[in-house]
Amino acid sequence: MAKGKYSVDCFQALSDPNRREILMMLTKEKQNINAIADNFNISRPAVSKHIKVLYDSGFITITTQGRERYCELQQQGFDELKEWISFFETYWTKQLKQLEVFLKTRHAKK
């Protein structure tokens, strides 16, 4: 498998529900850390750490504007995920072919 260029792997990043929620929120609009934190019960520093994980796993970019840091979705993290899934796609198509062969054989025997 491809070795990720990120210090945190995408699966670990997505294992936390709050982090997934943050990603969801970022589909609506670019937001700074405090704005994101306002939507959660957990403390601002906790959110800050989640943001770091999402950054370190390629799911978001961060743009500093003065004292604010704006977070935006980034494709890389999602791509790693998709790549992993695609590995299994070959398995399913192979399964499908075996099913076809089986059905054909059964038909022939009839």
Place this chain on the structure above:
Amino acid sequence: MAKGKYSVDCFQALSDPNRREILMMLTKEKQNINAIADNFNISRPAVSKHIKVLYDSGFITITTQGRERYCELQQQGFDELKEWISFFETYWTKQLKQLEVFLKTRHAKK
């Protein structure tokens, strides 16, 4: 978002490297618990628990044959993942459109 029918969510299941490795192994062939455990340094009971998690999240089916339990990949778990990703696809296409508009506008101004 769709509420999963499984007691363990797919992201939690995939967060452990050993569990992902087990899924990889199952692309080669159907295997029983002990056969799977032989490929890991961790104990058999540990593997047994991982198997349970993979089962409870829809990534594998288990077929009991006498005293053996054969594990096989199942699509459901993977589908949940794909569904989650597809939610973000709309975001990316929207981004792409905005880029187009931006480029067109810039061209017009010239």
Place this chain on the structure above:
DNA sequence: GTAATATGTAACTTTTGAATTACGCAATTT
């Protein structure tokens, strides 16, 4: 310049999860 804002980080606590050992039990084997 002083106050307020936006944030990162360190120290610590709490929670969660992975691993192990020990055991029990049902299906085979001999």
Place this chain on the structure above:
DNA sequence: AAATTGCGTAATTCAAAAGTTACATATTAC
């Protein structure tokens, strides 16, 4: 029927992750 095999599970330990509070710092506002 006794021994072996293929598991599941409970009890426990250990480590990693998530959360909190407290504090430091840079920017902006007044």
